[in-house]
Amino acid sequence: MVFSSNIFxxxxxxxxxxIYYSTRSLTLRNYVLLTASLLFYAxxxxxxxxxxxxxxxxxxxxxxxxxxxxxxxxxxVLAISLDVVLLGVFKYAGFITENLGLTRxxxxxxxxxxxxxxxxxxxxxxxxxxxxxxQRNPLYVALYISFFPQLIAGPIVRYSQINSExxxxxxxxxxxxxxxxxxxxxxxxxxxxxxxxxxxxDNVFNALINPSVLTSWLGALSxxxxxxxxxxxxxxxAIGLGLMFGFxxxxxxxxxxxxxxxxxxxxxxHISLSTWFRDYVYIPLxxxxxSR
Numbered sequence: 216m217v218f219s220s221n222i223f224x225x226x227x228x229x230x231x232x233x234i235y236y237s238t239r240s241l242t243l244r245n246y247v248l249l250t251a252s253l254l255f256y257a258x259x260x261x262x263x264x265x266x267x268x269x270x271x272x273x274x275x276x277x278x279x280x281x282x283x284x285x286x287x288x289x290x291x292v293l294a295i296s297l298d299v300v301l302l303g304v305f306k307y308a309g310f311i312t313e314n315l316g317l318t319r320x321x322x323x324x325x326x327x328x329x330x331x332x333x334x335x336x337x338x339x340x341x342x343x344x345x346x347x348x349x350q351r352n353p354l355y356v357a358l359y360i361s362f363f364p365q366l367i368a369g370p371i372v373r374y375s376q377i378n379s380e381x382x383x384x385x386x387x388x389x390x391x392x393x394x395x396x397x398x399x400x401x402x403x404x405x406x407x408x409x410x411x412x413x414x415x416x417d418n419v420f421n422a423l424i425n426p427s428v429l430t431s432w433l434g435a436l437s438x439x440x441x442x443x444x445x446x447x448x449x450x451x452x453a454i455g456l457g458l459m460f461g462f463x464x465x466x467x468x469x470x471x472x473x474x475x476x477x478x479x480x481x482x483x484x485h486i487s488l489s490t491w492f493r494d495y496v497y498i499p500l501x502x503x504x505x506s507r
Contacts, residue, residue, distance in 0.1 A: 216258040217367075218398075218452045219405050227255065228456075235460065236386075245358055245381065248460060255363040256326075263325035267361065270301055274335045275356040278342045282349035294339045302332045327367040333491060334360050338374040340495050346375040355381050364456035368449040370467035370487035377462055386461040394458025401451030409445035412437040443472065446485070 216223050231251045238244050257264040281290035313319045341347040350356050365372055419434025450467035457464045467487050474480035481489050
């Protein structure tokens with residue numbers, strides 16, 4: 216199920232909003248969101264939803280034990296190893312076996328596995344570094360990781376950024392209307408722009424004859440616009456959906472095509488991913504304080 220589909224916009228989302236705002240208890244609202252998120256994912260991945268749940272429970276349990284242990288790093292390594300192996304098996308098993316000269320292993324790729332794996336590692340890291348307390352309720356960790364707006368296409372949300380909103384948030388009309396505006400902007404990017412330029416790019420690159428230089432540039436430009444408006448459109452829709460339910464996600468794109476350098480470009484493109492690697496990989500490894 217995708218945000219721009221009729222079943223999402225005219226059935227799933229309206230029905231969820233009615234049920235959510237008809238429920239008075241915040242705890243019950245969280246369980247409504249968790250149930251809806253699992254149904255959203257199971258709509259396209261009826262088998263892999265159980266793999267995601269198993270991974271969530273493993274990370275929750277290890278993090279809970281880690282928070283009380285004197286050997287925190289050992290538990291951290293265990294959790295991150297499980298996450299990396301999970302990601303590696305599904306994304307790179309075929310590539311590795313083929314390059315080793317073995318029979319290629321073809322494993323179906325769960326939708327959004329990179330996003331929910333990075334978020335699981337974010338939770339473990341935040342508990343390890345003391346940025347957030349280990350959550351005792353595994354269903355709240357499951358809600359954080361499987362929350363449907365950002366589950367499939369991001370942005371990558373840090374647990375330390377929204378853990379307080381899981382247990383205590385106050386929905387209001389201003390946030391809801393701002394969320395609707397974000398969702399409409401993102402939907403326009405996806406349907407009106409990305410889908411249109413995608414047709415142009417496909418027509419150019421799928422042509423049976425060799426295109427001219429000008430036509431090739433037209434295809435390249437169209438594809439450049441397609442990947443930006445498609446990805447940023449989904450991110451805007453995710454931010455808008457989060458606001459509708461009282462969650463505040465950070466901006467994921469900041470006009471990357473006006474960047475003045477490659478470095479500036481990566482500060483503007485998929486911001487949640489670049490800052491994730493900066494905070495959880497680059498800085499812990501020493502950053503710019505170590506020698507070459």
